[in-house]
Amino acid sequence: MNFLKRVVSLISSFILVLSLGIMLANNLVKTKLLDKDYIEEKMKESEFHEQISREIQSSFDEYSLQSGLPEGTLDDLFTDSMIERDVSSILNCVYDGTQISLSDKAVREKLDEKINNYIESQNMLLTAEGKANIETFKEIIVEEYKNNINISSKGYVKLHEIVMKFKSVSDEIGLLPWMLVFVFGALIIWLNSNNLLRAMKHISTSILSFGMLLKISVMIIIKTVDLDNLILMTMSITNFVINIVKEVLLEFSDIGMFCMFCGLVGVIAAETLKGNLEEQVEKKEKEVKPYRRKLKR
Amino acid sequence: MTKIMKIIKAAIKSIIVAFLFVVAICACVIFIGKEEIAMVSYVLQLITVQEDNVQKIIPTLEDGVLTNYPTFGTKYATLKIPTIGLEQPVYYGANNTILNSGIAHDEKSYFPGEGGSIIYAGHNFSTILANLPKMNEGDAIIVESNYGTFEYVMVGSKIIKETDVEQVPIQKEKEMLMIYTCWPINNISHATERFVVYANLVK
Structure with missing residues (x-):
């Protein structure tokens, strides 16, 4: 019976570790991946909008020389607030499923103004073909703007579907991990009700194991994934994603360390208390022994 | 204890x-x-960017067969046209970054020494191919690659539409170098024509 209790306690400890893992994973998804405000905050921290601005201007500059237009024609075609609005539109598409709406019209208007001003200032007489070439060029520049922000409309729609799936799974999981932790914690205590210190040891071992799992997982990820050399579509997206991944890994590492410490302290405390109790029992036995001998006679 | x-x-x-x-x-x-x-x-x-994959292995040419092809974006040759004072690096592949840095080698074409069409492209900037139209038939074109030096002689030139790909054919029967740039040279905005120089292999 005792052996069975120990086996069930061990299995419960193992399931407790899994429950803690599910709880952490669900929390990560809910508070980071599915939280639009968190993503926006991280974008500000990693200067995402500024990087996109630089990328767009850099792609415009590559057309500048070959266009034959004076230096500066392709500068200041967009503002920081336009970039922020457009990025926000994409985030809304990913999280809320709304249509993406970009500021390409405003870019086109500014470009029209600058090129027309240049042509007028040079008193150029353009042929129909020349005018058509200029229109094509303007379309190329506007497309560059759109493509640098909206890398893939289909991709963002797909991302929205994935976000919705995660949301539904997370909602379904709900409070289940908490319930599992409570149930199996209570089961361990019940099975070891005549030796609560053993129950404390089992629970502490679970927490220690969970901490080790986190630390080892983070170590494996850091060793196998070359985070600093990842390239995801553009540098702005790469830097943004890597920042979040590094923050999550650091958080996991800290939680792991804390759990390992708490687990070890729990085990040591349980063993220390057990030792103290045994000492006390031994003392009492020594006191009672002479009286027992007398009674036996 | x-x-x-x-x-x-x-x-x-x-x-x-x-x-x-x-x-x-x-x-x-x-x-x-x-x-x-x-x-x-x-x-x-x-x-993941594999830093070890940076082109360190030199291509080798044997009996018209090239091994260890250059990777996209790597410089593998220098294009020299003495009559117009041109000396530009040649990169394998074509994108805006390469075109702003030198001569782009069209990935669909062959390499010098392979016996087929070699297609080079460059912007009509003064620093790159602005003087290409000043070439004359008989002018020498030298391609100094990291696996050998190849000399070509200009046999003709044409102005074609950007969509006229048949004028820049890719074939394996005869080694021919074709270099093109946007036309007209001083265009504003998008150029719909190309100036092409054709050259045959001499040695």
Whole structure:
């Protein structure tokens, strides 16, 4: 019976570790991946909008020389607030499923103004073909703007579907991990009700194991994934994603360390208390022994 | 002392049990998610810049067959046209970054020495191919690659539409170098024509 209790306690400890893992994973998804405000905050921290601005201007500059237009024609075609609005539109598409709406019209208007001003200032007489070439060029520049922000409309729609799936799974999981932790914690205590210190040891071992799992997982990820050399579509997206991944890994590492410490302290405390109790029992036995001998006679 | 030993023993026992739990979980994850792990590994490999893959192996040409092709974006030759004072690096591949840096080698065409069409493109900037239209028939064109030097002689030139790809044919019967740039040279905005120079291999 005792052996069975120990086996069930061990299995419960193992399931407790899994429950803690599910709880952490669900929390990560809910508070980071599915939280639009968190993503926006991280974008500000990693200067995402500024990087996109630089990328767009850099792609415009590559057309500048070959266009034959004076230096500066392709500068200041967009503002920081336009970039922020457009990025926000994409985030809304990913999280809320709304249509993406970009500021390409405003870019086109500014470009029209600058090129027309240049042509007028040079008193150029353009042929129909020349005018058509200029229109094509303007379309190329506007497309560059759109493509640098909206890398893939289909991709963002797909991302929205994935976000919705995660949301539904997370909602379904709900409070289940908490319930599992409570149930199996209570089961361990019940099975070891005549030796609560053993129950404390089992629970502490679970927490220690969970901490080790986190630390080892983070170590494996850091060793196998070359985070600093990842390239995801553009540098702005790469830097943004890597920042979040590094923050999550650091958080996991800290939680792991804390759990390992708490687990070890729990085990040591349980063993220390057990030792103290045994000492006390031994003392009492020594006191009672002479009286027992007398009674036996 | 005995008490401390007992505590240490209990702690070690717990650590071992905890570690065994971790091993069991990892084994389950690897067993259940084998395919997913392999897919994630593959995707990570694709999106990681492999610094060791920088072109360090030199291409070699033997009997018209080139081995160890240059990788996209690497410089593998210098284009020299003495009559117009041109000396520009040649990069394998064509994108805006390459075109702003020198001559782009069209990936669909062959390499010098392979006996087929070689297509080079460059912007009509003063620093790159603005003087290409000033070439005359008989002018020498030298391609100094990291596997050999090849000399061509200009046999003709044409102005074609940007969509006239038949005027820049890719074939393997005869080694021919074709260099093109946007036309007209001083165009504003998008150029719909190209100035092409055709040259045959001399040595």
